[in-house]
Amino acid sequence: MSGMEFSVLDVVAEPYTVAPQLTARLRIEDGAGERIHAVVLRCQVRIEPQRRHYDAAERDGLLGLFGERERWSDTLRPFLWMQCNTTVQGFTGATEIDLPLPCTYDFDVIGSRYLHALRDGTVPLTLLFSGTVFTKGSAGFGVRQVPWDCEARYDLPVAVWRRMIASHFPNSGWIRLDQDVLDQIADFRARRGLISWDETVRMLLADVGEVVT
Missing domain, CATH: 2.60.40 (Immunoglobulin-like)
Structure with missing residues (x-):
């Protein structure tokens, strides 16, 4: 060799x-x-x-x-x-x-x-x-x-x-978002009085007609 x-x-x-x-x-x-x-x-x-x-x-x-x-x-x-x-x-x-x-x-x-x-x-x-x-x-x-x-x-x-x-990341993960998108999601969460980010994303998916389980 x-x-x-x-x-x-x-x-x-x-x-x-x-x-x-x-x-x-x-x-x-x-x-x-x-x-x-x-x-x-x-x-x-x-x-x-x-x-x-x-x-x-x-x-x-x-x-x-x-x-x-x-x-x-x-x-x-x-x-x-x-x-x-x-x-x-x-x-x-x-x-x-x-x-x-x-x-x-x-x-x-x-x-x-x-x-x-x-x-x-x-x-x-x-x-x-x-x-x-x-x-x-x-x-x-x-x-x-x-x-x-x-x-x-x-x-x-x-x-x-x-x-x-x-x-x-037990039972979780993460994604990067632009600051303006994150600000809009945070504002949506505050206006709806939602408790968690998971609940916020589920609500957004429900609003556009996606199936949420």
């Missing part, structure tokens, strides 16, 4: 972080046969939605992202979920590290909307790696790049993501 190879051993939900976070356990193998002092590692995490099946409820939930089912051959394409980085300590041959994957429940983020629509199964991920490798060269430090084709696939259980979100 020559060059570097990456594999994802596991992805777990961190229970005690301030914000939602997954942690990927990575194994890095280097076949160059030299002592590595450190690696500044960058990673793009992509979701590949075309690699899994969707039931009727999930297809309904994904309508806003991918359109009608008949269009999925054109619209179901890989998309970027997040970018993250870490520093790898020195090693020879192989090592295992933890890569933090910070997440959000913001529905303006396409990854959050996609994951929220899934009921079960797994999320097909591809991690694309890049970065700088520092070694001992003939005149001090040597530098080389992580090969451009380094990647690893992993099927993240939907239950892991849901467990992480539930620990930070």
Whole structure:
């Protein structure tokens, strides 16, 4: 083996972080046969939605992202979920590290909307790696790049993501609104004497004839 190879051993939900976070356990193998002092590692995490099946409820939930089912051959394409980085300590041959994957429940983020629509199964991920490798060269430090084709696939259980979100947003979520829209909703709530934001949104949906349960 020559060059570097990456594999994802596991992805777990961190229970005690301030914000939602997954942690990927990575194994890095280097076949160059030299002592590595450190690696500044960058990673793009992509979701590949075309690699899994969707039931009727999930297809309904994904309508806003991918359109009608008949269009999925054109619209179901890989998309970027997040970018993250870490520093790898020195090693020879192989090592295992933890890569933090910070997440959000913001529905303006396409990854959050996609994951929220899934009921079960797994999320097909591809991690694309890049970065700088520092070694001992003939005149001090040597530098080389992580090969451009380094990647690893992993099927993240939907239950892991849901467990992480539930620990930070139990039975709830959040969306961003423009200030003027928020002011109008707050005024509506005050004029109707409504107690909570949930009750306010339900009343607004009822006013436009939407079914509220």
